[in-house]
Each structure stands twice: as C-alpha cells, then as structure tokens.
Amino acid sequence: MIKDPIHVAVEFEGDFENSLKDMLSDQFFQRLRRVKQLGFSDFVFPSATHSRFAHSLGVYAVAKRILKVVEPEAKRGKWSQKGQACLAAALVHDVGHGMFSHAFENAAKLYLAETDSVSAQGIKEAADHERVTSRILTSSSIQAKLVSIGGDEFPQLVADMIDKKDKSCIYTSIVSSQLDADRLDYAVRDPYFAGVSSGGIDLNWLMRNLQVGSGPKGQFLFVDSKAYISMEQFTVTLFQLYPTIYLHKKTRGLEFLFSKLLCQVFELVEDGREADAGISSSHPLARFISEPSDLENALSLDDTLFWGALHLFRNAPDETVRVTANDFFERKIPPMVDAWKLADEQIARSGASKKMHAHDRVKRIEEACVQACKEVLTSEDAVLRGCYHDTYNRPIYKPKFENGDAQQINVKVGGEYLDIAAISPLVASAGSFNIHRVYYDERVNGQGDELTTRLRVALEKALN
Numbered sequence: 001m002i003k004d005p006i007h008v009a010v011e012f013e014g015d016f017e018n019s020l021k022d023m024l025s026d027q028f029f030q031r032l033r034r035v036k037q038l039g040f041s042d043f044v045f046p047s048a049t050h051s052r053f054a055h056s057l058g059v060y061a062v063a064k065r066i067l068k069v070v071e072p073e074a075k076r077g078k079w080s081q082k083g084q085a086c087l088a089a090a091l092v093h094d095v096g097h098g099m100f101s102h103a104f105e106n107a108a109k110l111y112l113a114e115t116d117s118v119s120a121q122g123i124k125e126a127a128d129h130e131r132v133t134s135r136i137l138t139s140s141s142i143q144a145k146l147v148s149i150g151g152d153e154f155p156q157l158v159a160d161m162i163d164k165k166d167k168s169c170i171y172t173s174i175v176s177s178q179l180d181a182d183r184l185d186y187a188v189r190d191p192y193f194a195g196v197s198s199g200g201i202d203l204n205w206l207m208r209n210l211q212v213g214s215g216p217k218g219q220f221l222f223v224d225s226k227a228y229i230s231m232e233q234f235t236v237t238l239f240q241l242y243p244t245i246y247l248h249k250k251t252r253g254l255e256f257l258f259s260k261l262l263c264q265v266f267e268l269v270e271d272g273r274e275a276d277a278g279i280s281s282s283h284p285l286a287r288f289i290s291e292p293s294d295l296e297n298a299l300s301l302d303d304t305l306f307w308g309a310l311h312l313f314r315n316a317p318d319e320t321v322r323v324t325a326n327d328f329f330e331r332k333i334p335p336m337v338d339a340w341k342l343a344d345e346q347i348a349r350s351g352a353s354k355k356m357h358a359h360d361r362v363k364r365i366e367e368a369c370v371q372a373c374k375e376v377l378t379s380e381d382a383v384l385r386g387c388y389h390d391t392y393n394r395p396i397y398k399p400k401f402e403n404g405d406a407q408q409i410n411v412k413v414g415g416e417y418l419d420i421a422a423i424s425p426l427v428a429s430a431g432s433f434n435i436h437r438v439y440y441d442e443r444v445n446g447q448g449d450e451l452t453t454r455l456r457v458a459l460e461k462a463l464n
Contacts (some may be wrong), residue, residue, distance in 0.1 A: 001147075002057060003261070004057060004058060004061065005182060005192070006055070006058055006185070006188050006189050006192060007058060007062070007353075009062040010057045010058070010060060010061040011064075013062075013076050013077045014076040014077025014078065015077065016077045016078075016079065016084055016087075016149065017077040017087070018077075018317070019145075019148075019149045020060075020087065020088060020149065021143065022145075023091070023092075023146075023149075023328045026141055026142050026145060027299060028095050028136050028140060028141065028142050028299060029053070029070045029092065029095060029142070030053075030055075030300060031095075031302050032051060032052040032053040032056060032094065032095065032097070033051050033053040034051070034302035034303055034304050035051060035052045035053075035097050035098075035099060035100070035101060035302050035303055036048075036049060036050070036052070036100060036101065036303055037050050037051060037052055037054070037055045037101060037186070037189070037190065037193075038050070038190060038193075038194070038241060038245065038246075039100040039101050039102060039103040039251070039255065039339050040100060040103060040251050040254040040258065041150075041194060041246075041248070041251050043198065043243060043250065043251065043254055043331060043333075044248050044250045044251050045194035045195060045245065045328065047193055047195055048190070048193045048194040048195075048196065048245075049193070050189060050193045051174075052094050052097055052101065052430060054189075055094065055185060055189060056090075056092070056093070056094050056095075057091075058090055058185035058186075058189055059090045059091070059093060059094075059181045059182050059185045060087060060091040060181075061133060061185075062089045062090075062173050062181035062184045062203075063086060063090035063175065063181035063183050063184060064086055064087060064090075065128075065207050066174050066181060066207070066210060066221070067079065067083055067086060067087065067174065068228070069207075069210045069211065069212060069221070070083070070170055070171070070174070070212055070219070071083050071219075081150070081154075081157070081215070082169070082171045083171065083311075083432050084149075084150055084154075085109075085150070085154065085158045085161050085171065085359055086161060086171040086172075086174050086175060088146065088149070088150070088154075089158045089159075089161040089162045089175045090174070090175055090181050090182075091461070092133070092136075092142065092158070092162075092256060093138065093162050093175060093176075093182065094129065094133070094144065095132075095133050095135065095136050095137070096128075096129040096130065096131070096132030096133030096134070096135070096136055096298075097129040097132075097133075098127050098129065098132070098298070098301040099302055099303050099305060100258065100303055100306070101129075102129075103255045103258055103259070104127050104262075104301070105127045105128060105129060107127070107258060107259035107262040108123050108124040108126075108127035108128075108262075109124060109127075109261070110259045110263055111124070111259075111263045111266050111267075112124045114263060115267065117270060119270055119289075119292070120266070120270075122292045122293060123266060123289065123292045124300060125292070125293075125296075126288070126292030126293060130162070130163070132295075132298055133159075133162060134159045134162070134163060135295060136295065137155050137156075137158055137159040137162075138155050138156060138159055139295065139402055140295055142155075143155045144298075145262065146158060157333075157360060161175050161176075162175060162176065164176050165170070167406065167407050168213070168217040168218050168405075168406050169218065169406065170218065170220055170221065170406050171221040172222065172406065173220065173406040173407060177406060177407045177408070178235075178397065178398065178407060178408055178409055179231070179234070179409045180407075181223065181268065183234075183238060184201075184203060184206075184234075187201055187234065187237055187238050187241065187453060188200070188201060188203060190241060190245060191237075191241060191244075191245065194245050196241075196244050200233075200237060201230070201233055201234045201237050202230055202233070205227070205230055206223075206227070206230045206231070206234065208460075209223045209224065209226075209227035209230065210222075210223060211223065211224070211237045211412075213404055213410065213412065213417055214404075215403060215404030215417065216404075217404065217405065217406065218406065220404045220405065220406040220410055221406070221410065222404070222410035222411065222417055223410070223411055223412070224411070224412050225411055225412065225413045228250070228411045228420060228423050228424060230429055231409050231411065231420050231424075232424045232426055234409075235396055235397050235409070235420070235427055236396065236426065236427075239368065239394065239396040239397075239431070239433065242392075242394045242433050242451070243433050247392055247435055248436060249336060249338070250333050252390050252435075252437065253333040253334050253336060253439055254328070254331075254333055256334060256388050256390065256439050257324060257327060257328050257333065257334060258306075258328065258387075259321075260324050261313065261321065261324040261325055261328060264277070264320045264321050264324065265277045265279075265285065265289075265313070266289055266401065267320060269285075269286050269289040269290065270289065273318075274286045274319070275317070276316065276317045276318040277313065277316050277318055277321050278309075278312040278313050278314075278316030278317070278318075278321065278322075279312050279313075280317055283309065283312075284297070284300035284301075284305055285300075285305060285306075285309055286464070287300075288300065288301060292335075298300045304437070310328065310329060311326055313325035314326050314329055319399075334388075334439040334440065334441065334442070335439070335440060335442050335448060336390070336396065336437045336438055336439040336440065337438045337448065337451050337452050337455055338436075338437050339369045339372060339373055339436040339437065339438060339455050339459065340365060340369055340434060340435060340436045342452075342456055342459055343365045343368050343369055343372075343459045343462075343463065344365060346459055346460060346463055347361065347364070347365065347463060358431075359429065359431070362431075362432065364394070364414075364463070365434075366434050366436075368459055368462035368463045369434075369436035369438070369459070369462075370391075371458070371462040371463060372455055372458035372459045372462050373389050373391070373436055373438060373455070373462075375458045376438075376451070376454045376455055376458050377389050378436065381429050381450075382446055383446065383450050384440075384442075384447065384450065384454070385439050386440070387438050387439065387447070387451060388438065388439045388440075388443075388445070389436070389437075389438050390435060390436075390437045390438070390439060390440065391432075391434075391435060391436050391437075392434070392435050393432055393434050394421070394432060394433045394434075395430065395431070395432040396426075396427060396429070396430070396431045396432065397409075397420070397421060397427045399419050399420075399421035399422075399427075399428070399430075400419055401419045401421065401422060401453055402419065403416065403417050403418070404417040408420070411423045425456070438451060438455065
C-alpha cells in the first residue's frame with residue numbers, strides 16, 4: 001500500500017500486481033519522480049509541484065477501481081490477460097514524458113517549425129511522449145520486466161492499449177478515452193495541488209454508478225440517467241481546468257521562454273557550437289540533441305537536467321542563450337497582447353454582442369483572431385520580429401453520437417445508450433475555451449505598442 005492524498009491508498013494485491021509494484025524501481029519509471037506533472041505551473045501556483053510519478057500511481061488506482069466493474073469476479077489480482085495489460089498500461093502510460101512534461105514537446109515542435117533540418121524532426125519525435133513511451137515498453141529494461149510478468153507478447157499488448165490500436169476495446173477505454181483513468185486522476189489531483197477550486201468531481205459516486213454494457217462493437221462503460229449529472233460535472237470540471245491552470249498566461253509565457261531557450265541551444269549543438277551555449281559535447285542535453293533516438297539519452301531528460309544546465313546557460317557566450325536563461329532565472333515572463341480580449345472588447349463596444357448568442361460570439365471572435373494574428377505576424381516589418389503567437393482551442397467535449405461507443409461517455413436512457421452530448425444541454429453546447437495571445441520582447445523599443453495597434457486595426461477589419 002502506498003499512501004496518496006487523492007485516493008488515500010494505492011494498493012497492490014496478489015502476485016501480478018506486486019510484480020507491477022516492483023517495476024516502480026526501474027530507472028525509467030523512477031525518472032518520473034523528477035518530472036513535474038504541470039511543468040512550470042508552480043511559478044504561478046507554488047504548491048503545484050506534484051510529479052508524473054505520483055500521477056501515474058493515481059491513474060493505476062483509478063484504473064483498478066474501474067476494472068473491478070468490468071471484471072467483478074476477479075479476486076486478489078486474478079485479472080484476465082487484457083485486464084492485466086490494462087493495469088500495466090495505466091501505470092506506465094506517461095513513462096516517456098520529457099522534462100517539464102508537455103512543455104518539452106512544445107519546444108521541440110517550435111524548433112521544427114523554425115528550421116528545416118533533418119535532425120529537428122528527430123528531436124521532435126524523441127520529445128513525443130507517446131512515441132517514446134511505446135519505445136520504452138518494447139525495447140528497454142521495462143520491456144524485460146513486462147516480459148517476465150506477462151510473457152513475450154505482453155509488452156506489445158500494453159503498448160497497443162496505450163496507443164489505442166483497438167478503440168472499441170473496453171480495456172483500452174479505461175486507459176484512454178473521454179472517460180479514462182488518466183483524466184479521472186488529474187481532474188482531481190491537479191486542482192488539489194494547485195490550490196484551485198474548479199467545481200470538482202464526486203469520484204466515489206461516479207465509480208459506484210459505472211456499469212458495463214454490450215453492443216455491436218463490444219463492451220463499454222455507462223451510467224444510468226440518474227448519474228449523468230456526475231458525468232456532466234466531470235466534463236465541465238475538466239474543461240475549466242484549462243483557463244484556470246493549464247493555459248494560464250504566466251505559465252504559457254514561461255513555456256515560451258523555455259522553448260525559445262531550448263531552440264537556440266538545439267541550433268548551437270547541431271552546428272557543433274555547444275561551447276557557445278555554455279555546455280560541452282558530453283553534457284546530457286548535448287548528447288540527446290546529437291542522438292535523440294538513443295533511449296539512454298532520453299533517460300536523462302528530467303527537470304533536474306534543465307535546472308542544472310540553467311546556471312551554465314546564464315554564462316553562455318551566445319547572447320540569446322545568456323539573456324533568455326537569465327530572464328528565466330529571474331522570472332521575467334514575456335509580456336503579451338491578448339488578441340481575444342481586444343476582439344471581445346471591440347464587439348462589446350459595437351453593441352453587436354447584445355443580439356448575439358454566446359456560441360456565435362465565440363465563433364466570430366475565433367475567426368477574427370486567426371485572421372488578424374496571421375495578417376500581423378506574417379508581415380515583413382522588423383519591429384514585430386520575434387513575436388510569438390500562442391493559440392489553443394479546447395472544446396468541452398467531443399461528441400460521437402453513437403450507441404455504446406467505448407470512447408465516449410455513455411448514458412442509459414429508456415433502454416438506449418446515448419452519448420452524454422445527447423442528454424446534457426451543457427455538454428451539447430459545444431462550448432470551447434480559446435486563446436490567441438501574442439508574446440513580445442519588451443526590450444525592443446515600441447514593439448508592444450506597435451503590436452497592439454496593428455492587432456486592433458486587423459481585428460476591426462476582420463470583425464466588420
């Protein structure tokens with residue numbers, strides 16, 4: 001039993017589950033202790049320092065509770081082979097995450113967008129946590145442990161479940177779907193550690209009401225109509241975490257600063273100029289950039305690698321590396337112009353919003369922001385050089401409207417299994433949270449004012 005503030009206790013019962021517990025000591029899994037679940041969110045929410053290690057244990061705990069609904073006859077860990085693969089997949093689903101979780105993936109994507117080098121593609125693939133997880137499960141010390149636990153085919157079975165090779169499989173849906181163990185854990189864990197109140201979910205009530213149904217595509221999870229409010233609460237809570245925590249403007253600004261720093265380091269190392277970045281060719285980050293496909297290099301990619309290198313970057317001969325690293329060290333988050341807010345204000349002043357439904361308003365602002373940001377940031381004006389357009393769209397739910405699909409949230413009404421979007425007016429609203437922010441360098445004289453002016457003009461044109 002491992003104590004946990006969210007689930008009280010994470011329990012491993014029987015030979016199979018205790019074999020999984022022993023896998024926690026593997027170097028690839030231990031690395032997750034040094035990878036924060038929420039990247040740089042603790043710069044905004046100081047207590048949000050929980051790790052991918054703790055989250056992975058939480059996902060395992062939730063998956064086990066759901067599995068007891070699917071296989072109620074199993075006692076003390078005597079699960080079916082797919083049940084075993086489901087639990088293993090829940091435990092190791094995040095083992096491929098790099099430093100600061102998704103922030104590292106975003107840095108690699110930005111680098112690929114800025115350069116056409118072949119190695120940039122290799123860095124992006126090596127930063128893709130899903131790709132790396134699959135490789136770790138099928139060609140590392142974890143693979144050997146999974147073979148000893150479940151046989152030669154077991155590692156691939158686990159990897160396929162994480163990769164959603166069979167989306168109609170109920171066991172896959174426990175690991176990855178719109179109502180999976182991953183979401184059910186972080187929807188509670190992340191706001192708890194961030195100190196944020198976002199509605200919350202009644203996990204115990206939800207679990208008590210989960211049932212198993214069968215249809216043309218196989219088994220799936222569902223709840224009766226009396227419990228659909230709990231499901232609605234879950235989707236709304238998850239949705240609200242994006243504006244509240246995940247897409248906070250300060251956090252995203254730090255992620256941009258991190259990406260800017262790493263992109264410059266990537267370029268210098270690829271050019272054989274590691275010294276200009278303040279590091280040597282033997283530094284773990286330089287080794288990763290040089291050979292991103294080597295899993296041993298990926299093993300070193302944890303948060304501590306960056307913090308240790310930051311002191312070297314702060315004294316780097318390269319000005320971009322040095323200045324950016326010092327900004328990061330001193331928490332000088334880049335300022336930004338919120339294009340969405342500007343568009344929202346323009347519509348309000350025009351009086352058009354009085355006659356407009358919220359859904360239509362959001363759609364119109366989104367279209368205007370896309371058009372205006374593209375127009376302004378693709379200009380050749382040197383004054384706006386280096387500006388970064390941060391955009392994200394997060395819908396409240398992705399409806400499938402199929403009877404009994406394992407990937408959707410199913411509600412049983414009058415003997416029929418319906419997508420929750422067919423039951424809940426709130427979920428059916430197809431609401432989304434969007435951001436369009438342009439970060440700029442306050443050191444460039446007049447850049448912020450010029451950016452604001454250009455965006456106002458472009459948005460006015462787009463909205464008329």
